Amino acid sequence: MAEEPGVNETILTVENTHTFIGHHHILQGLSFEAKADAVTVLIGRNGAGKSTALKTIIGLLPCSKGRILFANREIQKKRPYEIARLGIGFVPEDMGIFANLTVEENMRVAMLSENEETAKRLKRTLDMFPDLRNFWRAQAGILSGGQKQMLAIARAIVNDTALLLIDEPSKGLAPIIVEALIEAINQIKEHSVVVLVEQNFYMASAVGDHFYILDDGAVVHSGNMAELVDDDELKSRYLGI
Amino acid sequence: MSQTVFKRWTKELTIVGGIIIFMVPLLGMSGKTYLTLTIAGLAMGMLLFLVASGVSIIFGLMDVLNFAHGALFAWGAYVGFSVFKLLRNWVEAPSVLENFGVFFVAILAAMVAVALLGVILERVLVRRVYGNHLFQILITFGATIVLVELIRVVWGPNDEVMAVPLTFQGHWDIFDVIIQRYRLICIIIGIILYAVIQLILKKTKLGTIVRAGVENREMVQAMGHNIFLLFTGVFAAGAGLAALGGLAMSIFSLQVYPDMGSTYLLFAFIVVIIGGLGSVTGSLVGALIVGLSYNYVAYLIPWAAAGVNILIMILILLIRPTGLFPAGK
Numbered sequence: 001m002a003e004e005p006g007v008n009e010t011i012l013t014v015e016n017t018h019t020f021i022g023h024h025h026i027l028q029g030l031s032f033e034a035k036a037d038a039v040t041v042l043i044g045r046n047g048a049g050k051s052t053a054l055k056t057i058i059g060l061l062p063c064s065k066g067r068i069l070f071a072n073r074e075i076q077k078k079r080p081y082e083i084a085r086l087g088i089g090f091v092p093e094d095m096g097i098f099a100n101l102t103v104e105e106n107m108r109v110a111m112l113s114e115n116e117e118t119a120k121r122l123k124r125t126l127d128m129f130p131d132l133r134n135f136w137r138a139q140a141g142i143l144s145g146g147q148k149q150m151l152a153i154a155r156a157i158v159n160d161t162a163l164l165l166i167d168e169p170s171k172g173l174a175p176i177i178v179e180a181l182i183e184a185i186n187q188i189k190e191h192s193v194v195v196l197v198e199q200n201f202y203m204a205s206a207v208g209d210h211f212y213i214l215d216d217g218a219v220v221h222s223g224n225m226a227e228l229v230d231d232d233e234l235k236s237r238y239l240g241i
Numbered sequence: 242m243s244q245t246v247f248k249r250w251t252k253e254l255t256i257v258g259g260i261i262i263f264m265v266p267l268l269g270m271s272g273k274t275y276l277t278l279t280i281a282g283l284a285m286g287m288l289l290f291l292v293a294s295g296v297s298i299i300f301g302l303m304d305v306l307n308f309a310h311g312a313l314f315a316w317g318a319y320v321g322f323s324v325f326k327l328l329r330n331w332v333e334a335p336s337v338l339e340n341f342g343v344f345f346v347a348i349l350a351a352m353v354a355v356a357l358l359g360v361i362l363e364r365v366l367v368r369r370v371y372g373n374h375l376f377q378i379l380i381t382f383g384a385t386i387v388l389v390e391l392i393r394v395v396w397g398p399n400d401e402v403m404a405v406p407l408t409f410q411g412h413w414d415i416f417d418v419i420i421q422r423y424r425l426i427c428i429i430i431g432i433i434l435y436a437v438i439q440l441i442l443k444k445t446k447l448g449t450i451v452r453a454g455v456e457n458r459e460m461v462q463a464m465g466h467n468i469f470l471l472f473t474g475v476f477a478a479g480a481g482l483a484a485l486g487g488l489a490m491s492i493f494s495l496q497v498y499p500d501m502g503s504t505y506l507l508f509a510f511i512v513v514i515i516g517g518l519g520s521v522t523g524s525l526v527g528a529l530i531v532g533l534s535y536n537y538v539a540y541l542i543p544w545a546a547a548g549v550n551i552l553i554m555i556l557i558l559l560i561r562p563t564g565l566f567p568a569g570k
Contacts, residue, residue, distance in 0.1 A: 058463050084465035096460035098453045100567060108446060109453045112465045155464065 009036045011193045012163055017066035019056045026052040028217035039185065039194040041204045041225065043239060044214035050197040051093055054165045058090045059083045070163065089156030093167040097148050099141030103132055106140050110155035118158065125154045128184055146177035157188055164192045170200040182206045201241055205229050213238045266537040276418045278536045284424035286532025287431025288493060291486030292505050293512035293524040294438065295479035301455045301519020302475050305367055306374055308381040310483050310509065311502025312388035313355050317484025318491035318501060319396050320354045321347040325404045332404045340406035351488045352481040359480025363473050392499040400498040403491045427489055438521050451475060455519045511550050515557045517564025526565055
């Protein structure tokens with residue numbers, strides 16, 4: 001069971017991390033922190049290394065140099081399943097839905113234990129995303145884009161997830177669905193620390209507490225989200241808005 | 242309008258079309274001959290299913306092209322051969338109980354022994370070449386040579402006659418339709434095995450995780466499941482299925498020989514290409530198509546028997562390159 005972090009306690013520390021994909025040096029000394037009771041947003045242009053950062057944290061890409069600490073424990077040498085079992089949930093950019101499985105089966109695969117606590121969390125998750133209840137026995141492949149995103153998030157929070165990594169949840173979704181996701185993430189942050197990769201600045205600013213701007217695989221700016229919202233020059237320089 | 246109707250009834254039309262195609266041989270033979278050949282074809286199909294399902298699951302989940310499957314098939318046959326030799330009294334006894342008893346002991350011994358061999362193969366060799374098909378082909382081909390030579394060392398280089406339990410011998414003649422006893426047993430084993438595999442895949446959490454792994458291995462890992470342990474288990478299960486196929490086929494063909502796996506491995510690959518890699522139902526349907534068409538064509542146009550399955554495979558690849566069924570089905 002994941003430990004409850006205290007307020008403002010740093011739950012995730014990424015220190016001078018380097019990651020290669022093939023011969024490409026993607027993360028070039030990335031460092032950032034995610035604090036408890038907050039949503040940390042990684043933003044930046046395409047190819048800046050945001051998705052690679054999340055995949056490196058969950059262990060799907062090897063960290064060639066640097067340290068990643070989760071709850072003061074080094075995790076950069078662990079395998080993805082070991083990292084996930086520590087209480088880290090991951091929602092990839094493509095959502096990673098098992099299209100040939102039903103919604104129920106997708107949830108069952110995600111549930112690492114099936115006890116009373118998990119049942120409670122499942123109920124809470126389904127209350128958050130009622131559409132999933134309606135399509136419980138339907139093949140996940142037939143769900144709409146928004147419903148698939150909800151399923152992907154639901155799978156990641158049905159366990160005792162202390163840290164949730166979400167990669168571009170608003171991508172390709174209608175504004176009304178984005179609003180629903182914002183509401184969902186605001187509910188999730190009551191139980192889990194969230195690290196969000198997001199290109200949609202509206203969503204990023206609506207849920208984020210802290211931000212890190214990435215460029216060429218390293219952080220070039222960071223601070224409180226409220227400051228970034230007001231800093232037009234910074235937004236224009238790094239985000240093109 | 243017609244396009245919409247066709248789309249809506251695609252599945253049904255395909256099934257009806259398939260049945261009609263398989264009724265065509267009736268034009269060239271009597272109904273009794275057709276029924277006899279159909280039973281022989283179903284039995285052959287079920288035997289091929291035993292071999293092909295392992296290949297399909299291993300490729301579907303692990304993305305591993307296991308060319309050593311044929312050697313594992315041969316090992317299964319030889320372990321069964323040894324059990325039959327050891328318990329010869331049970332094999333030759335005029336008792337249904339003892340005959341089936343020795344058959345099940347042989348199945349258990351072959352599946353357990355070859356599954357263990359599969360675990361060693363996966364841990365020592367295959368694990369090193371995940372994600373590289375060329376290396377997989379080379380390394381499993383090398384493993385085949387070693388495993389076949391080991392058969393020669395342990396059991397000798399010569400062909401051996403496989404004993405057949407007394408109850409399995411002979412046939413029933415029902416209104417001039419010849420039904421070989423052992424063929425019927427093969428059909429029943431195939432049906433039971435398919436049901437068991439489906440039950441495990443569809444109704445257990447482990448099976449659901451395996452099906453999820455067929456679709457997206459990375460995601461299964463990121464959800465906290467040890468995919469490497471799962472890989473070892475699936476490889477062992479695939480090896481066990483190969484062993485069962487080898488044992489069943491050796492009783493069918495009345496012989497065991499060290500190279501026997503290579504012949505049936507070719508059929509197994511044809512079956513999984515037709516049925517769809519990673520699909521157990523696809524393997525069953527593909528195996529039945531291969532078994533039935535081989536038997537009909539062997540009767541009607543003997544020289545074309547070997548080629549008909551290649552022709553079917555090419556047609557399927559042209560129409561539906563991923564095979565008849567999607568992975569995980």
